[in-house]
Amino acid sequence: MNRRRHIGFVSLLLLTIISGSGLLRAEDFSRELPRVPPVEPADTLRNFQVADGFEIQLVASEPLVNSPVAIQWDARGRLFVCEMRGYSENRDDAVSRISLLVDSNDDGVYDTSTVFADHLLWPTALFPFDGGLFVADAPDVWYFRDDDGDGVSDTRQLVLTGFSTSNVQGLLNSFHWGLDNRIHLACGTAGGKVRRVAGDEDGRNEKAVEVRGYDLAFDPRTFEFERTSGGAQHGMCFDDWGRKFVSSNSDHLQQVMYEDRYIGRNRFIAAPGARLSIAEDGPQAEVFRISPVEPWRIVRTRLRVAGLVGGPVEGGGRAAGYFTGATGATIYRGDVWPDAFRSLAIVGDVGSNLIHRKRLSPNGVPMIARRMDHESEFVASRDIWFRPSQFECGPDGALTVVDVCREVIEHPKSLPPEIKQHLDLTAGRDRGRLYRIVPDDFQHRATVDLATQSTGELVKSLAHPNAWHRETAARLIFERQGKTVVSALREMVSQSDSPLGRLHAMYALDGLAALDASILIVRLHDPHPQVVRHAIRLSERLPEDDVLLSALAALVHHPDIAVRYQLAFTLGEFNSPERHQWLAEIVSQNPDDRWIQAAVGSSVGDSAVDLFVRLVAQQSTTGAAIVESLASQIRRQNLSGELLTALRAINGAKEHPRLLTLLGKLVGDRDDIERLIATGALPSDLVQSIQTRIQVLTRAAIQIADDPGRSLADRRDAVQSLQYGNVNRVLEIYDDSLATADSSELQIAWIQLASSLDTPEVITSLIGQWSTWSPRVRRVAEDVLFASESSTRAVVTAIEEKQLNADDFAVSRWQTISKSRNQSISAVAKLFLESQQSRTRDDVIAQYRPALDIKGDIQRGQNVFKQQCAGCHQVDGVGHSIGPSLAAAQTRGAESILVNVLDPNREVNPQYAGYVILTQDGRAHAGMIVSENSNSVTLRRAEAETETILRGDIEQIRGTGLSFMPEGMEKAIDVNAMADLIAYLLRR
DSSP states (O other): HHHHHHHHHHHHHHHHHSSSSSOOOOOGGGGGGOOOOOOOGGEEEEEEEEEETEEEEEETTTTOOEEEEEEEEOOTTTTEEEETTTTOOOGGTTEEEEEEETTTTSSSSSSSEEEEEEESSSSEEEEEETTTTEETTEEEEEEEHHHHHHHSSOEEEEEEEEOOSSSSSSSSSEEEEEEEESEEEEOOTTTTEEOOOOOTTTTTOOOOOOOEEEEEEOOOOTTTTTEEEEESSOOEETTOOOEEEEEEEEEEEEEEEEEHHTTTTOOTOOOOOSEEEEEEEOOOOOOOOSSSHHHHHHHHHHHHHTTOOOOGGGGGSSSSSOSSEEEEEEOOSSSSSSSSGGGGEEEEEEETTTEEEEEEOOOOOSSEEEOSSSSSSEESSOTTTOEEEEEEEEETEEEEEOOOOOOOOOOOOGGGGHHHHTOOTTTTTTOEEEEEEETOOOOOOOOGGGGGGGGHHHHHHHTSSSSHHHHHHHHHHHHHHHOOOOOOOOHHHHSOOHHHHHHHHHHHHHHHTTOOHHHHHHTTTTTHHHHHHHHHHGGGGTOHHHHHHHHHHHHTTTTHHHHHHHHHHGGGGGGOOTHHHHHHHHHSTTTTTTTHHHHHHTTTTTHHHHHHHHHHHHHHHHHHHHHHHHHHHHHHHHHHHHHHHHHHHHHHHSSOOOOOOOOOHHSSHHHHHHHHTTTTOOOOOHHHHHHHHHHHHHHHHHHHHHHTSOOOOHHHHHHHHGGOOOHHHEEEHHHHHHOOOHHHHHHHHHHHHHHHHHOHHHHHHHHHHGGGHHHHHHHHHHHHTTTTTTHHHHHHHHHTTTOOOOOGHHHHHHHHTTTTHHHHHHHHHHHHHHHHHHOOHHHHHHGGGGGGGGGOOOHHHHHHIIIITTOEEEEEEOOOOSSSOTTTTGOOOOOHHHHHOTTTTSSGGGGGGEEEEEETTTTTEEEEEEEEEESSEEEEEEOOOEEEEEEGEEEEEEEEEEESOOOOOOTOHHHHHOOOOOOTTTTO
């Protein structure tokens, strides 16, 4: 370890003790927190480093623009700027505004500014429509209009209300025109309960809708809105083909994989979450800033690592070098960059003063985003005041950068008072910059005024290579609602050489209520798969058209997976007896693709048995997940006729290991079977045949599980299937099979099986063999042992009888149990917690600090990692990527690794917070919530085990307030082993 850093830390700790308050006195930091002066507009370009082939130009600055956070051009090419001058603590001062910028000589640089609307609170987004401007100013969305043409708003109308203002950095944002002729917006992480205000002329008191975890789309004429999939933090956009991308502070690029309305059609489907991180280098990827790290950030990180102030220790204790302020996810859709750079993903990091780019390419149904710049960024500035928050492609076809231009960008609650008092969070309120990123040979073109064009001329712009032209023309056509343009649109749909022109013309016809089946049928055979995809989607407008349905059915074997994916969703809107046959053909082409499975499952409707029978008859060894999901749906719906049909299908199928699981999903446990017999739901001969088959399949699964000659995957699957096997037979062999499991992975499989069995016998086995397991295996067993009240009581009894030690279990576990409704269990947990108060995490860290001065062994450290950390972390392809990434550990320093390993609850990053879900059957399911949708919640646990729980089964969701990462690693890692682990993680 760096000796000077070590001495500095000890000195800091001693000063803390002397102060007697647990915190350093505020004045101790004044010399470490010098103010950083702004760079004047004339000098700003000297600070930039830009990728080869591009340059950055300044197009507007103070005093024309102050604190810009969002921009949009109207149809005349005038630029509206959202100026959040009240950031971050001065909302109630109402100093924010909307300004209108004009380039009067059309040289590409704005020269006049007019305040269009003022006295706003925290405005974060805006969008022009029908001569006015929608503005997001939480908790409201307003519509402003300039009635006399002087560039100043004369009237305003409240449209929507109820968006939360609880987090200044999680407010609603990013207004965009959608292909569907609606305005789409990101609700941010603050959420809210939103209702329509305008358009409620009949006096209805419209019900507020919870939007946490969602985005919205609203009709700009009626203001009716719908929740849409999304729910990221700041930044939302579409690509040319309507695919949606979003960003959050520490998850810089995500793709929204489906529309939640589809999943909501089938309440029995447990679909993956809609948001998918698509960056190849991970959510909180490394960034390469060239600016100095702000002094306040260095001090805060040091104090967080030392436990002297609150806040998550992000990046393992580094002050910078990774995404912490990712924002403004944008797909470049202009027409002046070289073709090789079209459709790039652009993301800003306001904390690191840079702009990052990634190249997108298909990766099955989703995209994958790959870094383009090696150990550098697309654009980076040496000026810490450069804060790129949003991006837009405008009339000039370039990428415009919105620079808030602030000395400090940070949530005020994340700044300790001891640091905050030396900062000025308003510094930069009177500053702001807009830049343009262009290729080296860029020549500014004349700005077109689309507002003065005839509707016929606008149709031609639907095929323009620049997205601003296409979308503005589409919006104006929708605003005007002129029917005389229908023939020109039909001609473009059928004859345009531009796939984008054909696409926009289809949606323009839809916006004019002039889209018919004949147009769609032709476009279902379009040479471009994305046009076909949207023709399929638009076919949902005509669910009764049999000719259209036949044309759709012909696409089930389309070569493009994106087409088949959309088709699987859309078929759910058509009521056809052949629907399940078509769905079976779609899923059989990609049986293990979770997105195809989700789409097919959403379209099953009220009857899953037909598709189930078809898939069982295929006898495939793949696609088990979709068949098991259908089996669960059949059981939950409890329709005796369908259950009988499904059981006969399985009974007639050839032997296959997955049949045991399918039988279990259909009929449940012994009690369920006896209930079915008693009610006469199943004929006795079929029940006898099924019971016999279960016994045969149980024996076969046990043989596979115990066969060292079979693959580990086959053996684990076999163990997992035994949860539905003959219980008596499984209990007979359970203890011996667990004891003789020849790998930790197989031990974990047998332990996880215990959770399903939940009998006194298996809990006794777990307790009896506890002392033989590594901490990694114990962690899985701990989840099982505390999953129900009966098993928890057994653990408490074992502790009282000295079979187990309370110290063997994580403190966070006891903290959760201390809130149990069972008073005897709660009392034991509280007693244990009281005994732990004498030894703090700081004491443990102090005990292990000598490890920082020991030269560790890398090879031994690798073994420590595999044994103790691989259940939740991944390095060099070993382990599971569940907890915080360790990929950048080399730059974090030994001390921060030590603190993070020994004190994961020092401050909990919400991304890794633990939750307990209580279900209707009385069981407790613990883990991190990794996704949610209308139907379900998905938890992730150690060893990358995931569990999806339907909302209908949930009684309560409770946050533990603690990290999912375990506390108490000192029980498994001594000081020398810690030195080895640190050496391994810091190796170069």
